[in-house]
Amino acid sequence: MIISPDVYAEKLTLxxxxxxxxxxxxxxxxxxxxxxxxxWAVEARQSLVSPPExxxxxxxxxxxxxxxxxxxxxxxxxxxRMPDFQTFAASLQSAWPDLKGLWRAGxxxxxxQWQQLERAFRAIQARATQDGSQIVSRSKxxxxxxxxxxAPIDREYTLxxxxxxxxxxxxxxTQPDYEWxxxxxxxxxxxxxxxxxxxxxxxxxRQGLFDxxxxxxxxxxxxxxx
Numbered sequence: 001m002i003i004s005p006d007v008y009a010e011k012l013t014l015x016x017x018x019x020x021x022x023x024x025x026x027x028x029x030x031x032x033x034x035x036x037x038x039x040w041a042v043e044a045r046q047s048l049v050s051p052p053e054x055x056x057x058x059x060x061x062x063x064x065x066x067x068x069x070x071x072x073x074x075x076x077x078x079x080x081r082m083p084d085f086q087t088f089a090a091s092l093q094s095a096w097p098d099l100k101g102l103w104r105a106g107x108x109x110x111x112x113q114w115q116q117l118e119r120a121f122r123a124i125q126a127r128a129t130q131d132g133s134q135i136v137s138r139s140k141x142x143x144x145x146x147x148x149x150x151a152p153i154d155r156e157y158t159l160x161x162x163x164x165x166x167x168x169x170x171x172x173x174t175q176p177d178y179e180w181x182x183x184x185x186x187x188x189x190x191x192x193x194x195x196x197x198x199x200x201x202x203x204x205x206r207q208g209l210f211d212x213x214x215x216x217x218x219x220x221x222x223x224x225x226x
Contacts, residue, residue: 016199
């Protein structure tokens with residue numbers, strides 16, 4: 001394991017003590033377009049109860065629009081850059097068979113479903129270059145495609161919360177498949193556990209602007225405690 005089981009247990013206990021004031025203060029930092037564009041993408045996904053046979057370009061466009069508002073693109077001489085829409089959409093089209101297979105999947109995921117998710121994770125191209133860290137951008141795409149299964153991973157909040165931010169780049173460069181292994185572990189050991197854990201399940205009925213799925217609610221709790 002990358003993160004100790006004791007750390008996951010401690011973090012669940014920490015989230016269980018989250019107050020409404022803490023949540024309001026944390027989510028209040030993310031206002032304006034980041035909220036509206038996220039909710040529009042969520043609505044576009046919710047309108048597709050069953051996955052269409054052909055990749056849904058309108059949903060892809062809605063997700064593509066969210067990413068700059070969520071910090072994935074900066075103009076000028078910046079390393080934080082997204083590809084053009086055609087490149088982004090082509091990567092999702094290549095992942096579409098696996099995404100369709102997970103469209104209405106429930107928890108826990110089977111071994112075959114984890115393989116489907118891994119293939120989709122690896123296929124997504126949401127950054128202009130493929131030689132840097134991909135876990136943040138890919139996780140934000142998957143949140144909007146598979147909201148009941150996938151949580152957003154953020155360097156400043158998620159990785160800091162679990163104590164792996166400072167070592168992330170070194171591990172990514174020196175350990176094969178590190179980002180996928182970390183992504184899967186965080187979900188298996190934490191994000192997929194928290195919605196039914198006695199310490200945190202009371203939060204799952206929240207209906208705030210950013211409380212758009214159980215995975216996003218857990219993310220909001222992390223924001224409030226980082």
